[in-house]
Amino acid sequence: VLKPSRKLAWIALVALASLAAAQRPPSAAPPGSDSIRIPFERYTLPNGLTVILSPDHTTPTVAVNVWYHVGSKNEVPGRTGFAHLFEHIMFTGSGHVPYGLQDKLTEGVGGNNNGTTSNDRTTYFEIVPSNYLESTLWIESDRMGFLLDTLDINKLNAQRDVVKNERRQSVDNQPYGKVGEIFARATYPAANPYSWDVIGSMDDLSAASAEDVKGFFRTYYAPNNAFLAIVGDFDPAQAKAWVAKYFEEIPRGKPVVRPVVSPVTLPAERRLYYEDRVQVPRLYVLWPTVGEKSDDQYALDVLGSILTGPRTARLTKALVYDSQSAASVGAYQDSNEDVGNFMVVITPRPGHSLTELETAAAAIIEKLKTEGPTAEEVQKATAYEELALVRGLESDLGKAMLLSDNAGFHGDPGYYRTAFQKSMSVTAADVKRVADKYLTKGRVVLSVVPIGKPDEASRATESQKVTGAEDTPRPEVKR
Amino acid sequence: MNAWIRRVLVIALAVALVPVALGARQALDRSKIPPPGKAPELRVPKWTTTTLPNGAVLIVSEKHDLPLVSFSILFSGGADQYEPADKRGLAGITASMLSEGTTTRDGEALSNALQLLGTSVNAGIGSESGAIGFVSMTGKFQPTLDILADMMLHSTFPAPALERIRAQRLVALTSAKAQPGAIARRVFPKILYGTAHPFGQLTTEETYKAITRDEVAAFAKAYFQPGRAAVVVTGDITPAAAKAAVEKALAGWPAGGSKPAFSYPPLPPKEPTTIYLVDKPGAAQSTFAIGLPGPPRSTPDYYAIEVVNTLLGGMFQSRLNANIREEKGLSYGVSSMFGFGKGPGPFRAGGDIISSKTDVALVEFMKELRGIQGSRPITDEELQTSKASLVQSLPGMFGSVTSIGSAIGQLWIQGLPDDYYQQYGAKINAVTRADMVRVAKQYIDLDHLAIVIVGDRATIEAPLKATGIAPIKVLDIEGDKARK
Numbered sequence: 023v024l025k026p027s028r029k030l031a032w033i034a035l036v037a038l039a040s041l042a043a044a045q046r047p048p049s050a051a052p053p054g055s056d057s058i059r060i061p062f063e064r065y066t067l068p069n070g071l072t073v074i075l076s077p078d079h080t081t082p083t084v085a086v087n088v089w090y091h092v093g094s095k096n097e098v099p100g101r102t103g104f105a106h107l108f109e110h111i112m113f114t115g116s117g118h119v120p121y122g123l124q125d126k127l128t129e130g131v132g133g134n135n136n137g138t139t140s141n142d143r144t145t146y147f148e149i150v151p152s153n154y155l156e157s158t159l160w161i162e163s164d165r166m167g168f169l170l171d172t173l174d175i176n177k178l179n180a181q182r183d184v185v186k187n188e189r190r191q192s193v194d195n196q197p198y199g200k201v202g203e204i205f206a207r208a209t210y211p212a213a214n215p216y217s218w219d220v221i222g223s224m225d226d227l228s229a230a231s232a233e234d235v236k237g238f239f240r241t242y243y244a245p246n247n248a249f250l251a252i253v254g255d256f257d258p259a260q261a262k263a264w265v266a267k268y269f270e271e272i273p274r275g276k277p278v279v280r281p282v283v284s285p286v287t288l289p290a291e292r293r294l295y296y297e298d299r300v301q302v303p304r305l306y307v308l309w310p311t312v313g314e315k316s317d318d319q320y321a322l323d324v325l326g327s328i329l330t331g332p333r334t335a336r337l338t339k340a341l342v343y344d345s346q347s348a349a350s351v352g353a354y355q356d357s358n359e360d361v362g363n364f365m366v367v368i369t370p371r372p373g374h375s376l377t378e379l380e381t382a383a384a385a386i387i388e389k390l391k392t393e394g395p396t397a398e399e400v401q402k403a404t405a406y407e408e409l410a411l412v413r414g415l416e417s418d419l420g421k422a423m424l425l426s427d428n429a430g431f432h433g434d435p436g437y438y439r440t441a442f443q444k445s446m447s448v449t450a451a452d453v454k455r456v457a458d459k460y461l462t463k464g465r466v467v468l469s470v471v472p473i474g475k476p477d478e479a480s481r482a483t484e485s486q487k488v489t490g491a492e493d494t495p496r497p498e499v500k501r
Numbered sequence: 502m503n504a505w506i507r508r509v510l511v512i513a514l515a516v517a518l519v520p521v522a523l524g525a526r527q528a529l530d531r532s533k534i535p536p537p538g539k540a541p542e543l544r545v546p547k548w549t550t551t552t553l554p555n556g557a558v559l560i561v562s563e564k565h566d567l568p569l570v571s572f573s574i575l576f577s578g579g580a581d582q583y584e585p586a587d588k589r590g591l592a593g594i595t596a597s598m599l600s601e602g603t604t605t606r607d608g609e610a611l612s613n614a615l616q617l618l619g620t621s622v623n624a625g626i627g628s629e630s631g632a633i634g635f636v637s638m639t640g641k642f643q644p645t646l647d648i649l650a651d652m653m654l655h656s657t658f659p660a661p662a663l664e665r666i667r668a669q670r671l672v673a674l675t676s677a678k679a680q681p682g683a684i685a686r687r688v689f690p691k692i693l694y695g696t697a698h699p700f701g702q703l704t705t706e707e708t709y710k711a712i713t714r715d716e717v718a719a720f721a722k723a724y725f726q727p728g729r730a731a732v733v734v735t736g737d738i739t740p741a742a743a744k745a746a747v748e749k750a751l752a753g754w755p756a757g758g759s760k761p762a763f764s765y766p767p768l769p770p771k772e773p774t775t776i777y778l779v780d781k782p783g784a785a786q787s788t789f790a791i792g793l794p795g796p797p798r799s800t801p802d803y804y805a806i807e808v809v810n811t812l813l814g815g816m817f818q819s820r821l822n823a824n825i826r827e828e829k830g831l832s833y834g835v836s837s838m839f840g841f842g843k844g845p846g847p848f849r850a851g852g853d854i855i856s857s858k859t860d861v862a863l864v865e866f867m868k869e870l871r872g873i874q875g876s877r878p879i880t881d882e883e884l885q886t887s888k889a890s891l892v893q894s895l896p897g898m899f900g901s902v903t904s905i906g907s908a909i910g911q912l913w914i915q916g917l918p919d920d921y922y923q924q925y926g927a928k929i930n931a932v933t934r935a936d937m938v939r940v941a942k943q944y945i946d947l948d949h950l951a952i953v954i955v956g957d958r959a960t961i962e963a964p965l966k967a968t969g970i971a972p973i974k975v976l977d978i979e980g981d982k983a984r985k
Binding site: 080081082083117118122123125126127129130131132133134149151152153154155156157160164168179180181182183184186187188190191192194195196197255267268271299300301302332333334339342343346349350369371372401402405406407408409412413415416417418 | 529531532534535536537538539540541542543544566567568569600608609612613615616617618619620621636637638665668669671672673675676678679680681783784785786816817818823826827828829830831832833853854855882886889890891892893894895896897899900901902
C-alpha cells in the first residue's frame with residue numbers, strides 16, 4: 023500500500039524493516055508468550071487525547087508517535103491527495119515553533135522525524151536522545167493546537183510543489199507507478215472513498231487552498247481524534263507531567279464523522295491494459311477482500327505465504343522454479359481499515375506471454391481452492407511470524423507504531439496479542455474457505471505493457487486500454 | 502551556564518512541573534523552547550574477540566533483553582577484488598547459488614528446513630566485502646547455524662539453477678533500464694572511474710552470459726575462507742556458548758585464505774567539468790548525480806569530510822535540501838554523500854528534479870557546492886548542528902542485534918580501533934571551520950565534476966546549455982556516446 027511520507031532519504035532502513043515486521047500479525051509462538059509482550063499504560067486526557075506510555079531503557083533514546091485518525095478516505099472528490107499534502111503542511115511550523123526548529127531539535131541532535139499518510143490514518147513521529155523528550159512533546163502539542171496561527175500561503179505552495187514532485191518520483195516517472203491508482207478506480211465505485219489513491223491527482227493538488235487547510239485541521243486534528251504514544255528511555259511520571267502541561271489545554275473538537283464504507287463485490291471480471299515506459303510487461307490480478315476489522319484477513323495472509331515467497335510456495339515453485347516461465351511472482355493480502363484486497367503480481371521471463379502466465383497461475387489457484395493446503399504448508403507459512411514480531415520489539419518506533427495502530431483501529435493498544443491468537447488459529451480449512459470465497463471471477467486483471475505493444479497484454483483482445491486513472495472505467499455497482 | 506547549575510535547574514524544573522499536572526495550572530508560556538535534560542551517557546556495547554583454530558576471528562557481543570541472536574560471517578574483499586572484468590556479477594550469483602542445494606539436501610529441503618525454523622539464511626557479496634548470516638530466536642540458533650554451515654561448505658552449485666538465476670538477473674537488468682535512478686547508478690561510476698577500474702565496470706548481458714557453473718563453484722571455494730573472515734555473533738548468547746556452537750558447526754572449515762590488499766589501478770585522467778546528458782524521452786523528472794572520485798575511509802580528513810557533508814547534504818535541513826526542496830520546491834528530496842571504503846569511493850550529490858526546472862536546479866546545486874568552499878560562511882548554528890547530529894546519533898546504532906553486529910563488523914572491515922565509538926565524539930568535535938573549507942575545496946573539485954543528468958533531452962538540453970555551467974555530452978542509457 024502506498025504510504026507517502028514527508029521524506030524518503032533520511033529514515034533509517036533499519037527502522038523501516040522493524041515497522042514492516044511489527045505490522046505483521048503475530049503467530050507461531052505459544053499463546054501468552056512473554057517475549058511478545060509490550061508493557062504499556064494507557065489513559066485519556068479530558069480533551070479526548072489517548073496517551074500510551076511504554077518505557078524501555080535499552081537505549082538512551084525515545085520515540086514519540088502522534089497518530090491522527092484521518093487519511094485519504096476522509097477527502098472529498100476534487101481534493102484527492104489533500105490528507106497527504108496536509109501532512110507536509112504540519113512540518114512548516116506552528117504558533118510558537120518556527121519553521122525548521124523541529125528538524126534542528128530532532129535530526130540536529132542526532133535523532134529523526136517523519137510523517138506518513140495512508141488511506142486511514144496520518145502519523146507523525148520523532149526519535150530523539152532521551153533528554154529531548156520535552157521539546158518533542160512541545161513541538162507535537164504546538165502543531166496540534168496552534169498550526170493555523172502561522173499558516174503561510176508561500177509555505178503551502180512550496181509543499182504543494184514538493185508533493186507534486188513526490189508524485190512524479192513515485193508514480194509518473196516510475197515504471198509500473200500508476201498501477202495503484204488505476205486499481206483504486208477500477209475496483210471501487212465513485213462514492214467509495216477508497217476509489218482514489220493517497221497521493222491524489224495533480225489537478226486536485228493544484229486546487230487545494232488555505233481555506234481547505236483550515237477546515238481540514240479543525241475537523242480532523244483535534245485531540246479527540248488523536249493517539250500519542252511514547253516508547254523508550256523515559257520516566258513515566260515525568261512524561262505524564264509534560265503531556266498534561268503541553269496537551270491538556272488544547273480544546274476538544276467536534277466528534278468526527280467517519281465515512282461509511284460498504285464492502286465491494288465485483289459482479290464480473292474486468293480486464294484492462296496500460297502502456298507504460300517499461301521494457302518488461304507485468305501482470306496484476308486484484309480481488310477485493312476484507313480489511314482490518316475482519317478475521318478473514320489472517321487466513322488471507324497465510325494464503326499469500328502459501329502461494330508465493332519461498333521456493334516451495336505453490337506459484338513460486340510452479341512458475342519460477344519448475345516451468346521457469348516467470349522471473350518473479352508475488353501474492354499478498356493488503357488490509358486497510360475498512361476494505362482490503364488480495365493481489366497477485368507476475369513478471370514473465372522472455373519468451374513467455376502474460377496470457378500463458380495468467381492461465382498457469384489460475385490453474386494453480388483453482389487446484390488450491392479444490393484441495394486446500396496441507397497442514398504443513400500452513401505451519402511453514404506462519405513459522406516466521408514470532409521472529410518477525412520479536413524483531414519489531416527491538417525498535418522503540420516500531421513499538422510506538424504498533425501500539426498506536428492497535429489503539430486507533432481496534433480500540434486497544436494491546437490488540438496485537440489478540441491478532442496473534444487469531445493468526446495462530448488459522449487452519450488449512452480456513453485458508454481453503456477464504457480462497458473459495460474471495461478468489462472468484464469478481465476481479466480486476468491489469469496488464470502493464472511497453473508502449474506500442476498492446477498485443478503483449480494478457481488476452482489482449484478481451485482487454486480494454488486505459489491511459490491512467492482518469493479514463494479507467496469505474497466498476498458497476500452490484501445491488 | 503556550567504553543567505552543575507544546569508543540572509540543578511533541570512531538577513528544579515522537573516519538581517515544579519508535577520503540581521501543574523495535578524492541580525490548578527498556570528498560563529503556559531509556549532514561546533520558550535524547553536531545554537534538554539542532562540545528556541544521556543553513551544553506552545557502547547562490549548564485545549569479546551578471539552581467534553578460531555582455522556584463523557577466523559570470532560566477535561561476540563551479549564544482549565539478553567529479547568530472545569534473539571544475530572549471526573554473520575563477514576569476508577574482507579568483495580566483487581571489486583575477486584571478479585574478473587569480463588565476469589562481473591559472478592560474486593553475486595555465487596552468493597545466490599548457496600541456496601540451491603548441498604551434498605545432503607536439495608534447494609527445496611534447505612528452504613523447508615529454514616521455513617520451519619522461522620528464519621532465512623542470507624548471503625551477499627558487495628563491492629569490498631561479503632557476508633552470510635541470519636537472525637533467529639535463541640532456541641533456533643544452533644539448527645539454523647548448522648544449515649548455514651552446510652550451505653557455505655557443502656553447496657553443489659547445480660548447473661540448471663545457474664541458468665535460472667542468470668535468466669532472472671537478465672530480466673532485472675532489462676527492467677532497470679526503464680528506471681531513471683537505476684540508469685544513473687550505472688552511468689555515474691562508469692564515467693567517474695572508466696572501465697579499466699573495477700568501480701567503473703558494470704554487470705551487463707555479456708558478463709552474465711559469460712559465467713559458467715564451474716567458475717561459480719571455484720569462486721565459492723576461493724572466497725569463503727576463514728583467513729579473511731570474522732564471525733560476528735550478537736544477542737542472547739554468551740561468548741562461551743557462541744564459541745562452542747561455531748566450533749561445532751564449522752569444524753569442517755579448513756584454514757586458508759587471506760585478506761586482500763585492496764590495491765586499485767590508478768584513476769583515469771581528470772576531465773574538465775562536463776554535463777553528461779542521458780536521454781530518457783518523456784521523463785517527468787531529471788535524475789541528477791554530480792560528483793567525482795573521493796578519498797578512502799582511511800583518510801585523516803574523514804571526520805572533517807563527514808561534518809562538511811552533513812552540512813551540505815546529509816540532513817533534511819542541509820543546505821542542498823533546504824534550498825532545492827524546501828525553498829524552491831523543485832524536488833521531493835536532494836542529498837549528498839561520500840561513499841567511503843577501502844578504495845576511492847565517490848562523492849555524489851543529487852536527487853530527482855522536475856524536468857522543466859532542470860537548469861534552475863543545476864544552478865542551485867553549483868551555488869551550494871561553491872558556497873561550502875568559503876563563499877557562504879558556515880554559521881555557528883550550522884557547525885554545532887552538523888556535529889551534534891553525527892555524535893548524538895551513535896546510540897541509534899546500538900538498538901538491535903543486527904545493528905550492533907554491523908557497528909562492530911564495520912570496525913573489523915575498515916580496520917578501525919576497538920575504542921572507535923568512544924573516540925568518535927572528540928574527533929568530530931575537534932573539526933574546525935577551516936578544516937571544513939579546506940576539505941570541501943580539496944575533495945569537491947568544481948573544475949573536474951561529472952554532472953550526470955538522466956532526463957528528457959528535448960525539454961532540458963537547451964536550458965542546460967544556456968546556464969553556461971559546462972559543455973554537454975549526450976550519452977545513451979549504457980553511458981556510451983549516443984549517436985546524434
